[in-house]
Amino acid sequence: MTARRLRSITPFHVMALLARARELEAEGREIVHMEIGEPDFDTPAPIVAAGIAALRAGHTRYTPALGLPALRQAIAADYRQRFGVDIAADRIVVTPGASGALQLLSALLVDPGSRVLMSDPGYPCNRNFVHLVGGEPAAIAVTAAQDYQLDAETVRRQWTPNTVAALIASPSNPTGSVLSRTAMDALLRAVRERDGHLLVDEIYQNLYYQSRPYTALELHDEVFVINSFSKYFGMTGWRLGWLVAPQAYIRSLDTLAQNLFLAAPTPAQHAALAAFHPQTLSILEHRRQEFRARRDYLLPALRGLGFIIEREPEGAFYLYADCSRFTDDSFRFATTLLESAGVAVTPGVDFGSHAAARHLRFAYTTSLERLQIGVQRLAEFLQRL
Amino acid sequence: MTARRLRSITPFHVMALLARARELEAEGREIVHMEIGEPDFDTPAPIVAAGIAALRAGHTRYTPALGLPALRQAIAADYRQRFGVDIAADRIVVTPGASGALQLLSALLVDPGSRVLMSDPGYPCNRNFVHLVGGEPAAIAVTAAQDYQLDAETVRRQWTPNTVAALIASPSNPTGSVLSRTAMDALLRAVRERDGHLLVDEIYQNLYYQSRPYTALELHDEVFVINSFSKYFGMTGWRLGWLVAPQAYIRSLDTLAQNLFLAAPTPAQHAALAAFHPQTLSILEHRRQEFRARRDYLLPALRGLGFIIEREPEGAFYLYADCSRFTDDSFRFATTLLESAGVAVTPGVDFGSHAAARHLRFAYTTSLERLQIGVQRLAEFLQRL
DSSP states (O other), X not given: OOOGGGGTOOOOHHHHHHHHHHHHHHTTOOOEEOOOXXXXXXXXXXXXXXXXXXXXXXXXXXXXXXXXXXXXXHHHHHHHHHHOOOOOGGGEEXXXXXXXXXXXXXXXXXXXXXXXXXXXXXXXXXXXXXXHTTOEEEEEEOOGGGTTSOOHHHHHHHOOTTEEEEEEESSOTTTOOOOOHHHHHHHHHHHHHTTOEEEEEOTTTTOBSSSOOOOGGGTOTTOEEEEESSTTTTOGGGOOEEEEOOXXXXXXXXXXXXXXXXXXXXXXXXXXXXGGSHHHHHHHHHHHHHHHHHHHHHHHHHHHHTOBOOSOOOBTTEEEEEOTTTOSOHHHHHHHIIIIIOEEOEEGGGGOSTTGGGEEEEEOOSOHHHHHHHHHHHHHHHHHO | OOOGXXXXXXXXXXXXXXXXXXXXHHTTOOOEEOOOOSOSSOOOHHHHHHHHHHHHTTOOSOOOTTOOHHHHHHHHHHHHHHXXXXXXXXXXXXXXXXXXXXXHHHHHHOOTTOEEEEEESOOHHHHHHHHHTTOEEEEEEOOGGGTTSOOHHHHHHHOOTTEEEEEEESSOXXXXXXXXXXXXXXXXXXXXXXXXXXXXXXTTTTOBSSSOOOOGGGTOTTOEEEEESSTTXXXXXXXXXXXXXXXXXXXXXXXXXXXXXXXXOHHHHHHXXXXXXXXXXXXXXXXXXXXXXXXXXXXXXXXXXXXXXXXOOOBTTEEEEEOTTTOSOXXXXXXXXXXXIOEEOEEGGGGOSTTGGGEEEEEOOSOHHHHHHHHHHHHHHHHHO
C-alpha cells in the first residue's frame, strides 16, 4: 500500500518515450532527439576545471545548509551586474537544483488544503511538489492568446480563501513564453492584494532571444525567485540551483534545508564559483546565440509543416506546437512518429490536461543539422499520414 | 505567514553551538570539536580520483532517476560480497544522500495523519520527514536498558490503526547502539503482523566495533533499507545515498524521484563507483580501526569522569552520555562547556525530548590527541563546577 498521493503524482510520459528511443538506438536505429529538456552542450570547461580543483583541494565536506558563503555572494554580485538589483547575499539559499528550491517553497508556504495557482500547460513537477505536502495545485488553463501565462485578471478570478500563492515560470517550460515586466508587475499586485505569495521560476531567464531579461526581484523584495545552474550554465547533472527569498523567511528556510537535504552538493558549489567568470560567460553567450539560431530555424520550419505556434517564444529551448491539424491524440502521434520516423518529441500530456492531446513540445537541444534532419523526417511522416 | 508545519520542524541546536565555536575560533580560541556528525577523514583518494576522471570525461548530465545502472550494480555486488545476500540491482534506488531516501519513503508510505514509530532519542530529521507530508512521527522513549532501540514488544504496544511504519537506525545516532539480528527479526515480525512497514537506517552499518554487521535485507525482502556514502565512505558533501526497496515499490519510487529531485548528483555517482574497490576498502578499514581506537579511549575516559554510559556502543562514532551527575540542563551545560572550556558537544535536545536535558552526545570525529585534550579540559571544567 502506498500513500494516496501516488494517485496524483504521475510519471513523465517522455521517460517512456526516451527509454523506447534508447531501445531503438540499441537496435541500430538512429533517432533525432527533440524530447530532451537538457542542453546538448557540456558543462563549460572553466566550471569543470573549478570542480576538479575543488576535489583536489579536498572540498568534499558539508557546506552550511544555506550554501557556501562565497557562492551566495557570487550570485548576489551577478544580480547586481546583470540586472542592477541589490540582493543581500543572505537572502540567497543554495539548493540541490531548482527541485530543491521548489520543495523548500512547498514546505515553507503550503499547508494541507492550501491552494497554489499555476498554469496548464506548465512544468509537471510543480503540481507534485504541492501534492507532496498535501496542498492543492490549481492548474489554470492558459491559452496562446494569453501567451500561456497566468495574468492578473485570471489570478484575481481564480483566487479563493485557501489560495496562498501563484507560481509562474518566465520563460516557461513548455512554451518558452516570457511574461512582460508590466504583466509581472500587475500579477504581483494582484497576488499581494490578496496577501498571497508570488513564486517566479526564472531558470531559463538568461536563455532569451528577444528583449533583454529582467528579474522579478527588480519589482519587489517580497517575491520568491527560483533559479538554477542547470539550463543556462549547463550544469544539469551537478544538481545545483538557488532560491531568493524575502529576508523574513531565511531562518525558516535554513531549518527546512537542514532537515530536508542538509546542503547542496559541495563539489558542485565550488565548481559554480566559476560560472560567473568572464570566460564562462562568453562561452554561455555563444551557446545562447546557437540556441537562438536553432529557434530561428525550427519555428518557421514547424509552422511551414502545418503546426500552429501562434506567438514567437522568447526564451528557453522549447516550442509548444498545436498539432491539431494532424491528430487529436498527440501521445499516439508522438509514439508513431518515434517508431516510424525516428523522431522523438514530448506529448502535451506531460505538461497538464488543458488541450494536451492537441499539443507537442519540441526541444531544440540538438544541433541545427540534427534539427534539419528531424524536420525532413517529420515532413515525410506527415505526407504519409 | 509560513505553513503550520514550521511550528513542529525545529532547527538543530548544534548548529548554533557550531556557529559559536567558529566565532570563538575566529577570535583566536582553540576548540575541541566533539559535536560534529561528520568524519574528520577526507574522501578516500581513489574516490576523489574517480570523481575527477568523471568530470574530465564529461559525465555532467542527468542520470536516470533511479541512478546510474553501474552504481546500482556495484551496490548489489557489495551486498553479495559483504553479506552474502542477493539483491537485484533494480531494487536499489540511488538518492541524494540518505536524506533523499528518507524523503522518498515519507512520500511513498505516509499519508496525512499516518503515524510512524521511531525512537526518542533518534536522528532529528526523521521526525521532520514525516511532518513534511502531514504524517505524525511517534517518537517512543527508549532507555539505556533497551539499548535505546525500539523492540518488538514496544512496537506491538504502541501500534495504532493509523500506524503505517516503524523506523529504526542500527547503529543508532546518537547512541551508537546496534540491534541484534534476533531483535531485528522479532521487530520485523511485529511490524508485519500489523501489515506495517519496517524502515531500517543502516548508514553507520560498516562502522562497527564488536560483532560483524548484518543487513536487515538478510531477514526479509519486504524491508526498506536506507544507506549512504556519507559516513563510512567519507563522502558527506557529495550528497549520495541509496535505498533498497521491495520490488513492488520501485515504479512508484521512480516516479517520486523524477518529481522530487530528478536524480542524484552525477559526478558523485561516478566517483562512488570507486567506493567498493579493494584499495578504497582497505583505506576504510584502516579508518574503522582508528574510530574503534577513539571509542576505546573515550568511553572509559568519560565514564571515569562520572558520565553514565550503561552499555558499550557497538557502532557509529557517537557516545550518548547521561550527564545527570553534573546538570539537569544539558543544553546550558553544553553552552558553558564551550564558552569556558572550549569543548563543543551536542545537547540531548537535538535528538528528542525523552530525558534530553540529562544527556549529551560526544562525537569521536576528531583525532585521539584532540579527544585527549578534550577529556582533560572536561575534567578541569567538572572540577570547577
